[in-house]
Amino acid sequence: MQVAHAAVPGPSEVTGSLLGPIVGLGLLISSIAALVGAAQGREWTRPVLRTTGAVVAAGFLLYHAIPVKTPLNYPYWGDATANVWQWAPVLAAMAIGAWCTRLARPAPAVVMAEP
Numbered sequence: 001m002q003v004a005h006a007a008v009p010g011p012s013e014v015t016g017s018l019l020g021p022i023v024g025l026g027l028l029i030s031s032i033a034a035l036v037g038a039a040q041g042r043e044w045t046r047p048v049l050r051t052t053g054a055v056v057a058a059g060f061l062l063y064h065a066i067p068v069k070t071p072l073n074y075p076y077w078g079d080a081t082a083n084v085w086q087w088a089p090v091l092a093a094m095a096i097g098a099w100c101t102r103l104a105r106p107a108p109a110v111v112m113a114e115p
Helices: 002-008 019-039 045-065 086-102
Strands: none
Touching: 002 019, 019 045
């Protein structure tokens, strides 16, 4: 979703912060590392996926979904209202990030009941 979002320019996006693309690249690398680690059965995959998912979800929320403009974000509200094609990858990235966070949480401990 991060790649799809990068391919769809934001509404009149000419003064967006460099924070988004730089952090986005780091999170994309982290996501790929988690995918490779999961494919290889590495133990560190869950914490990496959980952290990456949480940061992606929160990052997209803070960077695009809050209606307050700061030097570090690019909100899709107000003067720069986004269309459905611009919002779709943002909402999908937040949902997928939250899903990864939930998916990668630690497994509950199994307690055997005594007969």
